[in-house]
Amino acid sequence: MKKKINSNTLLLLITIALFCAMYIIGCIIYADKGFTHLQTFLNILINNSGLLCVACGMTCVMLTAGIDISVGSLIAMDCMFLAVGMENWHMSPVVLIPLVLIIGIVFGAVQGFFISYLEIQPFIVTMAGMFFARGMTAMIYSKQISVSSNELFKKLANIKIEFPFGSYVNRKGVEQIPYIRIHVIIALVVLVVVFLMLRYTKFGRSLYAVGGNEQSAIMMGLDVKKTKLKAYILSSFLCSIGGICYCMNTMSGSVQQALGLEMDAIASSVIGGTLLTGGVGNVIGSFFGVLINGTISTLVKTNGKLLSSWSSIAVAALLCFFIVLQSVFAKIKDSKK
Amino acid sequence: MENNVVLTMRGITMTFPGVKALDHVDFTLRKGEIHALMGENGAGKSTLIKCLTGINAFEAGEIHVDGIEGPVVNHSTMDAQKKGIATVYQEVNLCPNLSVAENLFIGREPRTRFGTIDWKTMIRKSQKIMDDLDMNIDVTQNLEEYSLALQQMIAIARAVDMESKVLILDEPTSSLDDNEVEKLFRLMNRLKSQGVGIVFVTHFLEQVYAVCDRITVLRNGQLVGEYLVEELPRVKLVAAMMGKDFDDLAAIKSGETPDFSHAEVLIDAKGLSHRGTIKPFDLEIHKGEVVGLTGLLGSGRSELARVIYGADKNQTGTLKVGGKEAKINAPIDAMNLGMGLLPDDRKAEGIIGDLSVRENIILALQARRGMFKLLPMSKQIEIADQYIDAVQIKTASRESLIKQLSGGNQQKVILARWLATNPDFLILDEPTRGIDVGTKTEIQKLVLKLAGEGKSIMFISSEIDEMLRTCSKLGVMRDGAKVGEITEDLTQEHVMKAIAGGGSNE
Numbered sequence: 032m033k034k035k036i037n038s039n040t041l042l043l044l045i046t047i048a049l050f051c052a053m054y055i056i057g058c059i060i061y062a063d064k065g066f067t068h069l070q071t072f073l074n075i076l077i078n079n080s081g082l083l084c085v086a087c088g089m090t091c092v093m094l095t096a097g098i099d100i101s102v103g104s105l106i107a108m109d110c111m112f113l114a115v116g117m118e119n120w121h122m123s124p125v126v127l128i129p130l131v132l133i134i135g136i137v138f139g140a141v142q143g144f145f146i147s148y149l150e151i152q153p154f155i156v157t158m159a160g161m162f163f164a165r166g167m168t169a170m171i172y173s174k175q176i177s178v179s180s181n182e183l184f185k186k187l188a189n190i191k192i193e194f195p196f197g198s199y200v201n202r203k204g205v206e207q208i209p210y211i212r213i214h215v216i217i218a219l220v221v222l223v224v225v226f227l228m229l230r231y232t233k234f235g236r237s238l239y240a241v242g243g244n245e246q247s248a249i250m251m252g253l254d255v256k257k258t259k260l261k262a263y264i265l266s267s268f269l270c271s272i273g274g275i276c277y278c279m280n281t282m283s284g285s286v287q288q289a290l291g292l293e294m295d296a297i298a299s300s301v302i303g304g305t306l307l308t309g310g311v312g313n314v315i316g317s318f319f320g321v322l323i324n325g326t327i328s329t330l331v332k333t334n335g336k337l338l339s340s341w342s343s344i345a346v347a348a349l350l351c352f353f354i355v356l357q358s359v360f361a362k363i364k365d366s367k368k
Numbered sequence: 369m370e371n372n373v374v375l376t377m378r379g380i381t382m383t384f385p386g387v388k389a390l391d392h393v394d395f396t397l398r399k400g401e402i403h404a405l406m407g408e409n410g411a412g413k414s415t416l417i418k419c420l421t422g423i424n425a426f427e428a429g430e431i432h433v434d435g436i437e438g439p440v441v442n443h444s445t446m447d448a449q450k451k452g453i454a455t456v457y458q459e460v461n462l463c464p465n466l467s468v469a470e471n472l473f474i475g476r477e478p479r480t481r482f483g484t485i486d487w488k489t490m491i492r493k494s495q496k497i498m499d500d501l502d503m504n505i506d507v508t509q510n511l512e513e514y515s516l517a518l519q520q521m522i523a524i525a526r527a528v529d530m531e532s533k534v535l536i537l538d539e540p541t542s543s544l545d546d547n548e549v550e551k552l553f554r555l556m557n558r559l560k561s562q563g564v565g566i567v568f569v570t571h572f573l574e575q576v577y578a579v580c581d582r583i584t585v586l587r588n589g590q591l592v593g594e595y596l597v598e599e600l601p602r603v604k605l606v607a608a609m610m611g612k613d614f615d616d617l618a619a620i621k622s623g624e625t626p627d628f629s630h631a632e633v634l635i636d637a638k639g640l641s642h643r644g645t646i647k648p649f650d651l652e653i654h655k656g657e658v659v660g661l662t663g664l665l666g667s668g669r670s671e672l673a674r675v676i677y678g679a680d681k682n683q684t685g686t687l688k689v690g691g692k693e694a695k696i697n698a699p700i701d702a703m704n705l706g707m708g709l710l711p712d713d714r715k716a717e718g719i720i721g722d723l724s725v726r727e728n729i730i731l732a733l734q735a736r737r738g739m740f741k742l743l744p745m746s747k748q749i750e751i752a753d754q755y756i757d758a759v760q761i762k763t764a765s766r767e768s769l770i771k772q773l774s775g776g777n778q779q780k781v782i783l784a785r786w787l788a789t790n791p792d793f794l795i796l797d798e799p800t801r802g803i804d805v806g807t808k809t810e811i812q813k814l815v816l817k818l819a820g821e822g823k824s825i826m827f828i829s830s831e832i833d834e835m836l837r838t839c840s841k842l843g844v845m846r847d848g849a850k851v852g853e854i855t856e857d858l859t860q861e862h863v864m865k866a867i868a869g870g871g872s873n874e
Contacts, residue, residue: 037510231484233477236466240474243463250461251526252446252475310465364512 038360039311042304045356046319049349053326061333069197069209075325076211077280080218081106082295082324084273086303086317087225088266089296094229094238095262096245096309097146097153101160102270103292105138107285108164108171109274114284115172117181124184131271138164139267140260147259161293168286175285178278187213188279214276221272225314238262242309298346299324302353323349372399373434374533374565375453380419380429384772387764389415390426391589397534397565399434402556404576404597405569407586408609408776408804413569416586417536421448421455434533454527458539460519462526464512469494471511472526497525501555517548521555528559535559536567541575553579571804573602585609606805628654628840632690634824635793637676639685645671648684649850651843653793658815658825660835663845663867669828670712672843672850673795676826677709678702690792703736705793708786712798712828718782721771725763726752728770729784736789755784759814776807783811787818794818795826800834812838832863842866 058067065071076083085102092099109131116127138160145156178184191210198208229235237258240248248255277289301307302323303316327349328342375397382390390412397403407413418424420431422442430439433451442448445455462471469491470477478489494507503521511519520540527535537556541549556566556579568580576583576597583600585592585608592608600608631654641648646668653659661669674680676687678696687694689705696702699709711718720728729752734743743751752766759780763773770781779799786794796815800808815838819825829835835842836858844852844866852866 037513227484231487233485236470236474236477236485239466240463240470243465244461247461247463250445251463251471252449310463 038364039304039313042353042357042360043313043316043319046303046316046323046353050319050323050326053323053330057326057330057333061330064333064335066329066333068199068207069194070207071329073194073209073211073215075322075329076215076218079321079325080212080214080280081273081277081289082292082299083218083318083321084221084269084276085292085296086299086321087221087314088269088273089293090300090303090305090312090314090317091225091229091238091269092153092262092266093242093297093300093305093307094309094312095241095259096307097259097262098297098307099142099157099160099263099266099270100154100293100297101138101142101157101164102266102273102296103289103294104161104164104168105135105267105270106274106277106289106292107287108168109135109271110278110281110288111168111171111176111284111286113184113275113278114176114178117178117184118176119172121180124181124187128275131275132268135267135269135271135274136264139264139270142267143260143263146263147256153263165286168284168288172284173286176283178282178284184279185282188282192216212279214279217272218276221269222314222318225269229314234258234261239310242311244310295324295346298350302349304353304357306357373397374399375420375434376432377416377420378430378432380416380426380431382415382419382424382426385764385768387589389589390419392429393586393589393591394594395584395591396594397567398582399533399565400560400563401581402560402566402568402579404580404583405567405586406576406583406605406609407592408806411586411609411804412589413586414538415589417455417538417567417569421445421453421536449527449530449532452531452533453536454530454532454534455536455538456520456523456527456540460516460523462511462519462523464519465510467508468498468505468511468514468522469507471522472497472507472529476530497529498522501525501558515548517551520548521552524552524555528564532564534565534567536569538569539571541570541572549575573605576605577602609805628657631655631657633688634690635676636688636691637685638687640675640682640687641684642671642675642680643683645680645848646675647849651676651850653824653826655792655824656819656822657841658819658827658839660839660842661826661828661845662832662835662842662863667845667867668848668850669845670797671848672845673709673797673826673828676702677707677795679709700735703732703789706789706791707793707795708732708789708791709795710782710786710797710799712801719770719778722769724767725756725761725770725773725781726766728781729755729788732785733788751788755788758787759784760810776803779803779811780807783814791823793824793826795828797828798830799827800829800831808834836863 085106089099089102112131112134113124113127116122117124142156142160145151146153190213192213194209198206200206229238237248237253240251240253241255241258245255278284281288299320300312300317301320303312303318303320305312305316324346327345328339331337331339331342373396377393377395380390380393393412393416395416405413405416415424419426420442422444431441433440433453436451440451442451448455466474472494473490478486478493480486491507498505498507501521503518505514505518511522524535540552560566570576580597582594582596583605584594585605587609633652634655635651635653637649637651639648639650649672661672663669671680675682678699678701681697687696694705696705720731726748730743730748733751737743749766756763756766761780761784762777770778773781783799800811812834815825815827827835827839842854842858842863843850844854846867854863854866
């Protein structure tokens with residue numbers, strides 16, 4: 032039997048192609064500024080490991096036709112909790128990290144309960160969550176704080192996983208070996224696990240069913256409320272893992288941290304082919320969405336002369352492009368019938 | 369229980385607020401039979417099904433299912449499904465964004481040793497199910513890639529594969545074309561030969577006679593009787609459903625078409641049009657005349673009405689109402705000139721489900737008075753009662769929510785809404801679609817009565833015989849243009865010819 036490429040796969044391919052094109056153009060234009068080095072790509076991963084975790088969770092929630100805009104604030108709260116915990120309360124990350132994860136689960140459970148069992152709009156509930164988490168961040172500590180005294184956490188964060196290839200010699204004559212950090216590994220593991228979960232578990236498929244047609248999902252005997260509840264717990268849990276990654280990368284806590292990260296996560300999911308109306312999407316797409324996001328800001332930074340606002344404008348343009356593309360595909364599909 | 373009986377319902381009773389929806393209804397389903405459940409709108413068919421599948425709770429009576437000890441009470445569709453009672457509804461209850469295989473198996477997917485979904489087995493099994501049903505479908509494709517008919521069949525396949533003993537098909541054919549209906553019937557017959565008992569709810573009489581073995585007729589929440597198909601000719605079935613003799617229908621057919629050529633002209637349209645929907649047309653409607661618009665679906669019948677009413681802005685020509693030139697830019701202008709329009713999509717454009725019957729009736733009247741000049745309550749009640757009586761709306765009270773009424777009665781409420789504004793000219797777009805024979809006749813009678821009172825009416829319908837019964841003049845529509853008028857020789861054959869083209873009255 033011949034396989035037809037359906038429009039969702041095509042959208043994913045377009046996203047991947049766009050990323051490749053963007054990256055290759057970057058390599059050509061900024062070859063002299065070191066864009067071609069493997070490390071440039073790895074830095075995108077290092078700087079966006081937190082976002083990747085969050086985007087995975089966001090995709091799961093968006094599959095059910097929901098949204099979770101509390102994630103940016105939750106990251107800030109996680110980072111602040113970790114930083115203050117280690118610096119002021121002198122607690123070990125061995126205790127703090129599980130605590131952060133538990134906070135994430137509880138946070139998600141409360142939001143999920145309101146959304147699925149009390150049937151309140153996800154936007155409103157998670158907006159309340161957003162304000163709450165941002166406020167709690169300031170309650171924990173109102174100033175910026177750096178993680179500097181905890182040796183274990185510093186050691187973890189500074190581990191370099193080096194690549195046996197792709198090294199180059201810089202202008203000072205020192206050989207640079209490409210590396211990634213441990214939080215990149217964490218984020219990639221999250222990506223793979225969520226991918227497998229969406230494809231091979233009943234919960235994963237239920238997310239698609241709920242987003243496809245909630246009424247039908249009920250009729251087919253799925254527990255829609257429980258599925259939604261789990262989706263929001265998963266989102267906040269993955270967000271907390273993302274918070275840990277984020278903290279490992281920035282080594283600090285601040286009230287202003289991760290402002291607007293939820294929008295980056297939504298943008299990444301949408302660019303990656305997730306529909307806001309639910310039922311369609313995949314974390315592989317979201318991964319490339321995150322990469323595109325990262326590539327744009329790297330390109331702007333590498334240029335050096337452009338204002339960083341240009342990256343927002345570029346993301347905006349891309350979002351428009353993908354949303355229009357999605358609706359054109361939907362139209363074509365309708366007209367075929 | 370008899371040997372070959374799979375399902376019995378005895379003395380099922382349930383009341384909606386103020387209305388006895390089911391009154392000691394019995395129903396028996398045997399193995400390997402297709403059993404039609406018939407009745408007019410509001411007779412209690414859907415309610416009976418819903419009692420069985422656990423959506424409605426019944427107050428008295430017992431349900432017994434073959435192989436289960438003691439009386440059965442279901443609390444949800446899932447519950448019923450577990451007991452072997454599967455239901456396929458008019459709307460397909462599947463997920464369009466999932467593959468066909470998943471739609472067949474979701475909720476009971478085959479698992480691998482590790483507890484993950486076993487896609488290979490799932491796809492193999494699904495393909496076998498589809499092949500067994502002679503359906504040429506790639507189960508790995510998304511459901512949305514297939515036509516509504518195929519989706520309907522897949523829904524049935526899912527229900528049947530869950531080893532159901534009882535399969536309920538609630539109006540499954542209303543969105544299918546003849547070919548697809550044929551396929552569905554073949555599937556039903558195959559299931560029947562496998563011993564499944566099928567309950568078939570439908571509006572189409574000919575379908576009943578094509579596949580069913582037995583018919584149970586309900587009327588006003590009561591059991592009329594259970595018949596073998598061979599023993600119940602069509603006319604008798606209709607009579608049983610309506611509770612009156614068939615001659616009643618014929619009675620309203622007026623013998624002579626009255627001559628209106630000397631009557632006062634109320635609506636005089638010359639060259640009206642709306643770009644993209646309807647080409648310029650002329651139309652004259654006299655006082656007290658019923659003018660029909662006929663043509664195929666999408667030929668521009670509704671569009672013509674919309675231009676006169678101002679729902680689509682007229683771009684050319686002139687419109688005279690009662691001899692005076694009228695400018696109609698929006699429906700409110702038309703309303704002020706004494707027009708009313710009953711739209712064809714009553715769910716989307718007509719009823720407001722969460723308002724009461726009274727509120728729905730006075731809506732148009734209130735709109736014409738303006739938002740801030742509220743009708744006094746006593747006046748509202750007076751008007752509502754007057755029209756509930758006049759068009760015979762069957763409702764528990766004037767304060768019942770309109771969504772609790774049956775389709776035919778909802779339609780009557782909308783009709784009452786426009787009558788309350790006392791219009792001189794009323795446009796009725798498919799006023800009888802989707803409602804039962806009895807109510808249809810009532811509405812037709814009402815139209816003639818209104819015309820008798822001097823109101824002019826434009827009647828749009830897909831059913832030619834109904835127009836022949838009510839109209840004295842027919843406008844023929846084709847491809848967005850008015851191509852002719854028939855005033856003499858109003859016969860079915862003649863009208864069909866005119867619609868098809870090559871008519872002589874161009």
